[in-house]
Amino acid sequence: MNVVVIKEKLKEGLDSVSRSGGENKELPILKNILFEAKNNKIKLVSTNLEIAITAYIAGKVIEEGVTTIPLALFSGIVNGIQTERINLEVKNGVLDIKTDNYNAKLQCISSDEYPLIPKIKSKKNFISMSADNFKSSLEQVLSAAQVLENRPDLNSVLFTLENEFLVLTSTDSFRLAEKKIKEGDFKQEGMENITCLIPLKTAVEASKIFKEGEVNIYIEESQILLENEKVEIISRLLDNKFPDYKQLIPKKVDAEVVINKNDLLNALKLSSILSSRTNEINIEKEGDRAIKIFSNEESVGENVYTLSSKIKGSFEKISFNWKYLSDGVRAVKTEEVFIGINDESKPATIREPNEGSFVYILMPILKS
C-alpha cells in the first residue's frame, strides 16, 4: 500500500474514528484502526464491537492495500506533523510515515484479524435530514441525559417515527427531554412507524461526528446505520423498554413565566455560587413582573437575584437543581424561555414561549 494524503484531512478522519475506540482485553487489535486504500478512496475504520465508525478521506492512492495501525500512536504522530502532505507506505507489515523532513516506522497488524464490520441488508428505506438539524436536535435531547451506572436501562435515546413526526426522547429520571421533528425538516423513504432505542454513547458520538451534508439513517432489526458522505456509524440497538413517559408531560400549568434566556442563565450561574451541596436554588414570585432566584449555604452565606419576567398565574416557592435547570434552559433555542410551573412538588415544563418542537421536563427538589 502506498498513499499520499493531506494532513488536515487525515486528522479529521482520525478524530472521527477515534470516538469508538475502546479497550478490549481479549482482542488487542481493537486498539488499531483498519486502514484501506482502494479505488482511489481511503477508508479508516475503528470499532469496540458495539459501535463501528468508518471515515472516508480523499488522497492519492499509488498502490492499493489494507492493514491495521495502532490508533493512539498514529494520531499522536499525525497531530504533531507540521507539513501539509504525508506519504504512507506499508511494506512487510511496517508502516512508513514520510514527510519532507520527518520519517517514522510503525509496526502494523495484518487486517485478517480485524473484526468484520456488520452491514445493513438493504438501503432502500431510510430517513434523512441535514447534519445541522440532526446535530442540534440530538444535542437538545442529550441535555437531559447522563450516564447512570445504576440505571443502564435509561442510558439511551428513544427514537420514534410516528406518522409525520420523528421524536427523540431521553431521560436520566430527574429530567426528560423530548424533541419533535416535523416531516419537511426530515425526509423519509418507505419507512413505517418505528420505535427503537439507540445507546447513549452512540447518540453522543453521532452528535459530534456529523458536521456537514445530509445524514441518512437506516434502521433494521438490532442495528442502526447513520451516514453522510464522509462518515458512517453503525451501532447496535438496545432492546430493553423505555419508560412510558407521555403522561409525565404536564397538560396544563398553573403559572407561566417567560424570561430572557441569557439573563436567566447568568442569574443561575451567579446564584449557584452560594447554593447548597445539593445544587439547590429557589425561585419565588416577586410581584407580577419579576422572579427572585435565591440560594443559601448555611455557614457560608446567601444571595438573591431579581430578574424581570412576564408572569401569568401564580406560584409559591419552588426549588431546583440549578445544573439541571440550566441544562434545560440552554437547550431552548429561542431568545426567551418559557417555564411552566404547577406545584412545588410537580414537574416543571421548560420550552420555547410559542410551543415549539422541544420540551424539557424537570422535577423540582422536594421538601419532605
Added chain:
Amino acid sequence: MDLEKLWQSALGEMEVQLSRANFATWLKNSRIVDKRDGTLIISLPNNFAKEWVENKYNKNILGAVRNFDPSTKNLEFVVHSTAVLEPKTQKITTGDFQRFENKINLDFKIDPETNLNSRYTLKSFVVGSSNELAFAAANAIIDEIGTKYNPFFVYGGVGLGKTHLIQGIGNEVKARYGGKLRPRYVTSEKFTSDVIWGIKNKRMEDVKRRYRDCDLLIIDDIQFVGGKRATEEEFFYTFNALHELNKQIIISSDRPPQSLPTLEERLRSRFEAGLTADIGFPEYEMRVAIIKSKLLEQDRNLSEEVIDLIARKVKKNVREIEGVLNKILFYREAKRIDLNPKEVEEIIRKTVKDFSHRVSEDQIIKAVSDFYNISVEEMTGRVRKKEIVEPRQVAMFLIREILEMSYPHIGEKMGRDHTTAIHAVEKISREINQNSSLSQKMNLIKELVFKE
C-alpha cells in the same frame, strides 16, 4: 443427540482450534436456537460476532458439528437479544407492583446527593409492638444525633420495614436540620462496588472522602459486606473515622450482629457497642394499620371487609401486603369494579406464593444443615452432642410446621421413632416463644428454605 449437547461438543472442538482470545470474543456467548431440515440455527450476541463467525468460522463449525451429527447440512446465524439486565439496586426499594404505577415518577423522588428516597418518612412508618423499640430509638437518635446511640443497629426479616425506618431517619434529619447535617444512605452493595471502583481506578481517596464527608451514614443490608475483605476493611476504617468524630452511623441487617458469621470480630464488637434493636413480624392490628396508612398515602379506599381479609391472610411480610394491595387497587382501577372477597382471596393466593407445595422435607433438612454448618449425615446420625441436637430438633419442628407431616414419617426421615419427633416439636415450639435468638434463627432458616 440433544441440541444443547451437540452445540457444547462442537464448541469444545472449536475451543481447541481457535486461540483463547478469538474463542472468548466470538463464540463464548453463542447459543443454539433450533434445527430445521438439516439447518442448525445459532444465535450470537451481536452483529459483529455474527459477521465474523459467518465469514470466518462457518466451515470449521460445520465440520465440528458434523463430527457429532452428520445430518446437519447448513448453519444459519442470528443475533440474540442484547437486553441490559435489570438494575440490581431496585429490588430493594421497589415492590413488584409499583411497575403499574409510573416508575419514573417514583425515581424522581430519590435525592441524588443523599441517596434517600423521600417516599420513606417516619410519619408514614406504622408503629406497633414489634417495632416500638426501634422506632423509639430512631426518634431519640434524631434528637441527639451522633451522641446518644451510636452506632444504631437495626435487624429484622425481609420486608418488615428496616429500609423504611432507616431512610425515614435520614429524611427526618434532612428536614429538621436543613443543610446543617448531611445524611448519606448507601446499600452495602453500592458501598462494595464503590470500594472496588476505587481500588481499580486508584481513586480510593475519593471514595474515602465521599463516605467520610457526611454527618449521618446509613448502610443498608450490611450482611452482604461479610466475607469481602477489602470492603470490610474500608468499612471498618470509615466506621472508626466517623465514630471518633461523633458522627451518627446507622446499620441494618437481616440478622443480629452476633449471627453475622462471616463478619470480622472487630467489626461485630463495634456494632454491639451501640444500640441494637430488632423489627419483628407485625401483629394483626398493626397490619390493619399499615394497610390503612398505605391507602391514605395513595388517597384511596377499600372496604373494611377486604382490609380485614388482607390483614388476616398476609402475615409475614409488609412488602407482600403492599404488593397485594397494589394489585387489588390496580384490578379495581383497570376493570372499574369492586372486587368481592373471593376474588380478593384469589389475588392474595397468587401473590403470596404458597411455598409449602414446592418445598420438600429434604430441602428443609438441607437448609438447616447449611445454616448450622453441619452435615446432613451428622444430623440424621446417632450423635447426641448439643451442637447437633438443636439442629436436629429444629429440622423436625420445621418439617412439622411447614409440611404438616405425620410424626412417624418425620421420625423415619430423621432416623428416630415418632415419640422423639413429638418431643422435639413440642420442645422447640415451647422454646421459640421464650428464646428470641431461637426464633430469629428459625426465621433465617425459613428464608433459606423458601429461597428459590
